[in-house]
Amino acid sequence: MTEAAATPHALPTSPETIAPERDLFSKFDALIAEREALLATGVRDPFAIVMDKVTSPTQAVIRGKDTILLGTYNYMGMTFDPDVVAAGKRALDEFGAGTTGSRVLNGTYDPHKDCEAALREFYGTEHAMVFSTGYQANLGIISTLAGKGEYIILDADSHASIYDGCALGNAEIVRFRHNSVEDLDKRLGRLPKEPGKLVVLEGVYSMLGDIAPLPEMVAVAKKHGCMVLVDEAHGMGFFGPNGRGVYEEQGVEKDVDFVVGTFSKSVGTVGGFCVSNHPKFDVMRLVCRPYVFTASLPPSVVATAATSIRKLMHAGDKRAHLWRNSKRLHGGLKELGFKLGTDTPQSAIIAVILEDQQQAVLMWQALLEGGLYVNMARPPATPAGTFLLRCSLCAEHTAEQVETILGMFEAAGKAVGVLA
Amino acid sequence: MSDRAATFATITDLIEPFNKKGAPLTEATTFAGDLEWDSLTVMDFVAAVEDEFDIVITMNMQADIETIGQLADSVEKLKTA
Secondary structure: OOHHHHOOOOOOOOOOOOOOOOOHHHHHHHHHHHHHHHHHOOOOOOOOOOOOEEEEOOEEEEOOEEEEEOEOOOOOOHHHOHHHHHHHHHHHHHHOOOOOOOOOOOOOOHHHHHHHHHHHHHHOOOEEEEEOOHHHHHHHHHHHHOOOOOEEEEEOOOOHHHHHHHHHOOOEEEEEOOOOHHHHHHHHHHOOOOOOEEEEEEOEEOOOOEEOOHHHHHHHHHHOOOEEEEEOOOOOOOOOOOOOOHHHHOOOHHHOOEEEEEOOOOOOOOOEEEEEOOOOHHHHHHHOHHHHOOOOOOHHHHHHHHHHHHHHOOOHHHHHHHHHHHHHHHHHHHHHOOOEOOOOOOOOEEEEEEOOHHHHHHHHHHHHHHOEEOEEEOOOOOHHHOEEEEEEOOOOOOHHHHHHHHHHHHHHHHHHOOOO | OOHHHHHHHHHHHHHHHHOOOOOOOOOOOEOOOOOOOOHHHHHHHHHHHHHHHOOOOOHHHHHHOOEHHHHHHHHHHHHHO
């Protein structure tokens, strides 16, 4: 045996460069160059913000500065609810850090069953299935429900998780123009009659904060013999008498076959779910690959979720306050002269539309330096090539904070030249 | 004019409003490369083609269509279906 065999292999300190045509990263060169050019102008990176401290659902410390958070999905402020946090701590003590298993093997603990029970209570459905993330819920349900030869019909502005669910599956994928009942009807009319079809709609579209005309769309879907799935990620908690979402508010519950949602918004943690009254629904637990081939959520996560979901059933005051906030912020920004994503406040999301990336980044940075964090969104995440500052409100934002926020927008708008 | 030639002519008419580059439109012209269309332009153009011929071009089919010629072939197949 030689010495060489006994020497541990070390990684080269200066690895050989790979020829560009062999390098899998070459396809990202344009994006890398664009980013470097942007950052070279001295702006902060909107996609690399770190929250040093998070003191409440609406306040954080970013690079030493106290900052109001207006870009989270913490709609009902449940992340710091004392009962929710206590449930999580108890579950950590009782069940440990994680399950180390899939839901179909060793990864279903009592808290997972209890979380699904809480969802059944909240939604009034026979079945509820919890996934490890909302992204996986869409991936799993959409790719599995519609098979080869069948059709999925989706809104052009659908979330990435819906598009990716379509890509993962084997069905034929057809898009219709955003929120256009007429276009949905036209396209469904051109499809062959026999194959099964799934129409996927969202209650609230997360970029502009606009809601879907569900009654008309669901009616069209049913007219053409389709099953209907509504994603209520941004609607759960504050639409409808029971907070079930836009579909409940608009009275189409009996025609919606599946509702998909998430724990990462109003519920305040992470996870995803699908609820349904279909008698065969539970077979999905055996055939959804993003459910089967992944680890289940930690017991502490499903325990916080279950507690939060049950509290959201009685959160009427918070909902009312959230709506008041939304109306004031929308009205105030409109009055100042900003161009907004919707004409009226339709949800807890308010998008401020800027002319181009330059203006968006400068405005975003001016707000951040002033102590306000909002999301900056750009294509391909945004519809129709728009550059947005996406503001999302929380039930915990006080009326005073909303006034402060309006003041910050006015100051930043004037400094950057968006406002005269 | 044959059916296919008529289809090709209709397609090039539909392309013109989106042809910012003023690229020549032949069978081999690519949407991404020669016309430099982004995904939004592609979506609007496909919708215009679907409406013109009263057909549906699924996203699956779109993945395989790179040139005007391939689009004309697909439209011909879908028209008679």
